[in-house]
Amino acid sequence: MANPVLVEVTRGNLVESRHRGMVVVLDGDGKVVFSQGDIDAGVFPRSACKAMQALPLIESGAADAHAFGDRELALACSSHSGEPAHVRLAGIMLAASGVDESVLECGSHWSFEQPVLISQARLLDYPTALHNNCSGKHAGFVCAACHTGKDLEGYVRYEHPVQAEIRGVMANLTGAALAVDNCGTDGCSIPTYAVPLRSLAHGFAKMATGVGLAPVRAKAARRLIDACMSEPFYVAGTRRACTRLMEAAPGRIFAKTGAEGVFCAAIPEKGIAIALKCEDGTTRAAESMVAATLARFFTDEPAVHATLMAMANRSMSNWNGIHVGDIRVTDAFAA
Numbered sequence: 624m625a626n627p628v629l630v631e632v633t634r635g636n637l638v639e640s641r642h643r644g645m646v647v648v649l650d651g652d653g654k655v656v657f658s659q660g661d662i663d664a665g666v667f668p669r670s671a672c673k674a675m676q677a678l679p680l681i682e683s684g685a686a687d688a689h690a691f692g693d694r695e696l697a698l699a700c701s702s703h704s705g706e707p708a709h710v711r712l713a714g715i716m717l718a719a720s721g722v723d724e725s726v727l728e729c730g731s732h733w734s735f736e737q738p739v740l741i742s743q744a745r746l747l748d749y750p751t752a753l754h755n756n757c758s759g760k761h762a763g764f765v766c767a768a769c770h771t772g773k774d775l776e777g778y779v780r781y782e783h784p785v786q787a788e789i790r791g792v793m794a795n796l797t798g799a800a801l802a803v804d805n806c807g808t809d810g811c812s813i814p815t816y817a818v819p820l821r822s823l824a825h826g827f828a829k830m831a832t833g834v835g836l837a838p839v840r841a842k843a844a845r846r847l848i849d850a851c852m853s854e855p856f857y858v859a860g861t862r863r864a865c866t867r868l869m870e871a872a873p874g875r876i877f878a879k880t881g882a883e884g885v886f887c888a889a890i891p892e893k894g895i896a897i898a899l900k901c902e903d904g905t906t907r908a909a910e911s912m913v914a915a916t917l918a919r920f921f922t923d924e925p926a927v928h929a930t931l932m933a934m935a936n937r938s939m940s941n942w943n944g945i946h947v948g949d950i951r952v953t954d955a956f957a958a
Contacts (some may be wrong), residue, residue: 671881
């Protein structure tokens with residue numbers, strides 16, 4: 624099926640670009656609350672599923688052994704901007720297990736956020752693995768592995784016990800079969816698995832509600848969701864979409880982006896979760912899509928609804944500050 628146009632980009636009075644996509648909202652029982660497009664299509668969640676991948680950090684006992692709080696848990700679920708506070712905390716997490724950044728297998732890169740990158744370029748000769756946007760997630764992997772006596776070498780590989788455990792966790796949450804035939808390699812070198820969009824949303828609905836999960840996993844899942852909502856800066860960073868979405872309704876919205884136009888979100892108090900993908904992989908459209916989808920569930924709260932819709936529909940200016948067009952969601956999101 625052809626996915627519908629969900630976001631338009633205008634220039635002057637004309638539509639210059641159109642973004643197709645799919646979005647689904649489910650409750651804990653797997654019931655579809657809202658959908659657009661082919662919600663059974665397989666998508667790579669990429670970084671949107673980091674909260675799922677962080678569950679072994681808690682379930683292994685490592686988080687409690689090191690007295691990790693909400694900030695550490697949020698960083699373990701993050702795609703951070705490499706700001707000083709992010710880098711420092713990732714290093715602290717590793718030090719708690721008696722190791723340093725040399726064990727990380729995520730690679731290194733400059734920040735994706737231009738203001739942070741400029742600051743780094745002024746202060747650093749080169750970035751380290753701690754600056755990688757996935758260093759918090761990898762620090763969580765390392766801490767869990769050290770706590771349970773696993774060898775760290777090659778912890779990013781498909782066959783390593785760390786990845787086997789994560790594969791089992793994600794299969795339990797999504798109900799999808801995860802194996803070599805639907806596996807790719809993520810930007811930080813760990814396996815990433817294509818799963819139906821519906822299944823991805825159901826996994827986050829289970830995490831947000833505990834429905835269908837064993838008590839220990841349900842408690843750990845909600846702890847991670849709550850940590851992210853409590854410390855949104857450590858999930859992303861200054862001016863980042865994930866952070867701003869969670870700040871729109873503090874302690875009530877969970878949101879996490881992934882590469883190639885993927886976004887997952889949840890509103891625990893309403894018992895629902897969201898998964899979506901912009902078909903062409905464009906982040907600007909995915910951010911509009913998730914904001915508009917979340918706004919559907921806050922129509923009775925004008926201030927929250929308006930904040931979210933301002934993120935869904937936003938203006939564009941050129942380098943001289945002149946308004947040149949708009950990014951806007953289509954009527955597919957009308958409540």
